[in-house]
Amino acid sequence: MEPIARRKTTKEIVYDQLKRSILSGELEPNETMTETSLAESLHISRTPVREAVGDLTKEGLLIQIPRKGFKVRRIDEDDMEQILYLRISIEMRSVKMLVDHITDEELEKLDALVDEQKVAIQNNDRIRYIELDQMLHRHLLKLSNQNILEQILQELYNLTRLIGHAAISKEGRMEEVIQEHRDIINALRERDEEKAADLMRHHLLTTASSVKKQREQLKNNNGNSDSIGGL
Structure with missing residues (x-):
């Protein structure tokens, strides 16, 4: 039945x-x-x-x-620093754990998520783009079997969604993110643990920098950065 x-x-x-x-x-x-x-x-x-x-x-x-x-909730600078610290620590560990056992089929699934992000750009669908971005990051953690860390990161992802639009507001940033995702996946395909971890760190730091620059620009233009939610 x-x-x-x-x-x-x-x-x-x-x-x-x-x-x-x-x-x-x-x-x-x-x-x-x-x-x-x-x-x-x-x-x-x-x-x-x-x-x-x-x-x-x-x-x-x-x-x-x-x-x-x-x-x-507005994500302030202190919140952002804490989120960034936790995400870098957790997600660098997840890709390191993945290197030795990720399968070709799983790598293809990750590639497919990035392909969907490209379609979202073509459709000018930022909400779907951000959803796919977080799906990819969550999937990496799930594949690494870090169950407790996955639970912790779930709440962080909700908070980072609050600044998702600011993170990709820089012209060309959406395309940069796709290339950064490709680079991480390729490092996993090459079984290069340190390279994959370094690329993940670079990706998250670059995203955080993009948010900060957007906030500064809006603050300079409006005298107020509250219009941005809170990577």
């Missing part, structure tokens, strides 16, 4: 919709929201909104503003 697909609850639907809006940049950090305003805009009661907001707050994507409501 075929299993019966479970219908999503209203709370789960609200959670999914809010999370997509946060991670896509549709909801910005300078926008204050309330349970009432969201419930009215979604034409539902406040209860599922309150539950969804509670979950997103626990995940670190929303922050409570006392007596006002809540906002999308």
